Each structure stands twice: as structure tokens, then as C-alpha cells.
Amino acid sequence: MSHSPVIKTSGIDNVSFGTNVTVVQPVNIYGSFIGDDAFIGPFVEIQKNTHIGQRTKIQSHSFLCEYTTIGNDCFIGHGVMFANDMFRNGKPDARPESWARITIGNSVSIGSNATILAVSICNNVVIGAGSVVTKNISAPGIYAGNPARLLRHLPHDAA
Amino acid sequence: MSHSPVIKTSGIDNVSFGTNVTVVQPVNIYGSFIGDDAFIGPFVEIQKNTHIGQRTKIQSHSFLCEYTTIGNDCFIGHGVMFANDMFRNGKPDARPESWARITIGNSVSIGSNATILAVSICNNVVIGAGSVVTKNISAPGIYAGNPARLLRHLPHDAA
Amino acid sequence: MSHSPVIKTSGIDNVSFGTNVTVVQPVNIYGSFIGDDAFIGPFVEIQKNTHIGQRTKIQSHSFLCEYTTIGNDCFIGHGVMFANDMFRNGKPDARPESWARITIGNSVSIGSNATILAVSICNNVVIGAGSVVTKNISAPGIYAGNPARLLRHLPHDAA
Numbered sequence: 001m002s003h004s005p006v007i008k009t010s011g012i013d014n015v016s017f018g019t020n021v022t023v024v025q026p027v028n029i030y031g032s033f034i035g036d037d038a039f040i041g042p043f044v045e046i047q048k049n050t051h052i053g054q055r056t057k058i059q060s061h062s063f064l065c066e067y068t069t070i071g072n073d074c075f076i077g078h079g080v081m082f083a084n085d086m087f088r089n090g091k092p093d094a095r096p097e098s099w100a101r102i103t104i105g106n107s108v109s110i111g112s113n114a115t116i117l118a119v120s121i122c123n124n125v126v127i128g129a130g131s132v133v134t135k136n137i138s139a140p141g142i143y144a145g146n147p148a149r150l151l152r153h154l155p156h157d158a159a
Numbered sequence: 160m161s162h163s164p165v166i167k168t169s170g171i172d173n174v175s176f177g178t179n180v181t182v183v184q185p186v187n188i189y190g191s192f193i194g195d196d197a198f199i200g201p202f203v204e205i206q207k208n209t210h211i212g213q214r215t216k217i218q219s220h221s222f223l224c225e226y227t228t229i230g231n232d233c234f235i236g237h238g239v240m241f242a243n244d245m246f247r248n249g250k251p252d253a254r255p256e257s258w259a260r261i262t263i264g265n266s267v268s269i270g271s272n273a274t275i276l277a278v279s280i281c282n283n284v285v286i287g288a289g290s291v292v293t294k295n296i297s298a299p300g301i302y303a304g305n306p307a308r309l310l311r312h313l314p315h316d317a318a
Numbered sequence: 319m320s321h322s323p324v325i326k327t328s329g330i331d332n333v334s335f336g337t338n339v340t341v342v343q344p345v346n347i348y349g350s351f352i353g354d355d356a357f358i359g360p361f362v363e364i365q366k367n368t369h370i371g372q373r374t375k376i377q378s379h380s381f382l383c384e385y386t387t388i389g390n391d392c393f394i395g396h397g398v399m400f401a402n403d404m405f406r407n408g409k410p411d412a413r414p415e416s417w418a419r420i421t422i423g424n425s426v427s428i429g430s431n432a433t434i435l436a437v438s439i440c441n442n443v444v445i446g447a448g449s450v451v452t453k454n455i456s457a458p459g460i461y462a463g464n465p466a467r468l469l470r471h472l473p474h475d476a477a
Contacts, residue, residue: 002176005180005193024326045201079397117288161333168343
């Protein structure tokens, strides 16, 4: 026999919005801070304890895990997944206090279908579409591949 | 001139649920068996002739193709795609009887944005985020990359 | 304090459909032409100035960016992302006239979770699941990897 599942519905719950934010439903966002003039596309999930900066765009199908901070003027492409539990003991870690923090600087553009593990990325970085970022990035530039490696520095490195 | 399309709507159709399953709408699930205490996140599609074990979590944005069996206590991350038609003749194969079966053991954790082709994966395996699994995995351990390769064995290999 | 965001809702807006097209809601499709007998799965976003050929299937979770043209009898798997802005100057380019065009021929099958950059792909091509296509493809065959490379030619190369 079949039982009745508990049905919950995606939506916007306990989110603090700045001014002039646009959200395209359906989304599932809870316990997040979203800065002025940000854009959130459809089919996006953003977990609690996240912070999204001003004028940052989160495109369709992306997922932001708990404890992700994204700076100002960033572009998060479509289908980008952030993951901060590395399953180091061979399975998910149930203790939030052991999950790593993910910190993305300002003016960072992440291509579609990229995967961002528990790392920090500095300002003025491009991550190529489909890349997997496994290590911290501390120098401005364009990075791509699985694992992502520096392709070239950017002219505004000195910025 | 434009014609009117046939509009269908995602939902839950002909699914057999165990006890205490949680589903976050919107989802598109049909012809599946979902075990006790499982969790299905939003924006998930699960096709028919699939079986999901007890306490297994299917996170947002994932897609399970027909003839996928997942064991107990598994964690399927966000944006994980299962694909059992390898287009061997250069195009989709219209005959379901020729599609491969995908079998995932117990206590398998699959990182976000991973892609699982027509393979079997044994118990106690971790697949890194963004990996592409192209071959069977028969030894417990952590696997990652495109194509996925063994990174290290797990201490509970002998389990 | 929290402000009220501008809430928009996904849907079908200003789309020209051929005959006998099937669409599974929810989707977000605007300013597109979709040919006879096409299929559009759930959780799909298709931007404006796109053209989808006859009998082509766009599976769940895929995203088609502006200026993408897909031929007839194609199969676009689940979670496939098209991206035509390469962030060449280190950030998104706000000028649509500078975005590249993406052109996919007839009878092209693209595996799930693949990423297609600003390229042209000829007729009779298979792209493996999880691949990242970074260069034009002008010979029929099966291509896979990140970046995608030719795995083998197809018997109908001469077609």
C-alpha cells in the first residue's frame, strides 16, 4: 500500500530583501539576506544563512547552500551548484558547525553548470562554464576546467 | 501563425510511497517507488520504473531516469543527472528494453552536479561534486573527476 | 528592515508554436519559435531570439540562452546549459550584439548535464553527458569530456 507523503511547497520564507530586488517564481529561498537591486531567476534554491550582495544576479536553476556569501556585482550563471559538505568521512556530515564556509568576492562571474566546492574566491574572477572549483582562488583571472585551473590573468588584475 | 501547445503539468502521479516521506513541490514524479523516510527536494524529476530506498535524500534539481534503483541511506546532491541511454547508435534509442539499468547501493553519497551514466555503484561510495561516472564502481571509496577515478579508499572499506 | 521584492512568475510569453507541441509546466519560455511536434520538459528556461526545430525534445532542467538555434530531430538531455557570453572582458557583456550565436544542426543528441558554449555543431553529432563543448564541431561523431574531444566517428558520417 502507498502512504501519503508530507507535501511542502517551495516559496520565499524568512528572507530579508534590500530595495528593488526581482525574483522570478517558482523559487525556494529561506533564511537568506539578498541585497539591493539583486536578481533571482526561476527554479533557484537558496538555503538559510546565505548573503547575496548588491546588484548580483543568480540565474535560473542555481543552488546556494548554507553558509554561502556572495559579494556585490556578481553574476552566477544557470545551473551553478555550491557545495560545502565534502563528505570527508564518506557520508554527509550532519553537524552544521563542521560545514565549510563559501565566500565569493565582488565582481565574480561564474559560468553555467559550474560547481563550487568549499572555497573562497577573491574579487574580479571569472569561472568558466562547466568548471569544478576545488581550491581557493586568490588572484584575479579566468579559471576553467575540472578541476579549475588559471587560464589567464585579467587586465584589471591590479584593480 | 502560432498554434496552441498541449500543456501538461508536473506533479505526483502513480507513485508508491513508504511511511513518512517528504516531498517539496514543484516536482515531477511518476511511476516510482519511494521508501520510508525518504526526502525529495524541489525541482526534481523522477521517471517511472525507479526505486528509491529508505532514508535516502534526493536534493533539488536532480533527475532520475527510468530503471534507476537507489539503495538505503543515500544522499543524491543537487543537480545530479542519471542517464541510461548512451546514444550508441548516434541517437536516442526508442526501445526501453535496450536501456541499461542503473543500480546504486546503500550509503552512497553523490555530490552536486555529478552525472551518472549507465553504471552500477556498490555500497559505501562517495562521488565528488561535478564528476562524470562512466564505469561501474565495485570498491568503496571516494571517486571524482571527468571521468571519475578513485581518489582514496574509505576507512570503512571493510564494512 | 526588509523590502518587498518585485515578484515575477515563470510562464509562456510571446512564443510561436508549430503544431502538436507538448510543454510540461512549470517552464519559463519567452520570445521563442518552437517547431512542429517538439517537446519541452518541466523546469526548462528558453530565452528570446531562439529557434527550436521540428520533433526536437528539450528535456527537464535545461536552459537555452538567447540566439540559440537548434535543428530538427535533436535530443537535448536533462540539465543541459547553453552559454553564449564568454565573459571575455572578465565580466558579463551587456551588449546583446556582441553575444555569439549558437547553432546546433539536425539529429544532434546532447547528453544530460552537458554545457554548450558559443559554438556551432554540425548534423549527426552526439555529445556525451557531462561534457563541456568549447569549440565548433564540424564532423559527425561522438564527442565527450571537458573539454569535449572526438571519441569516434559514427557509421552515418557519410549521410
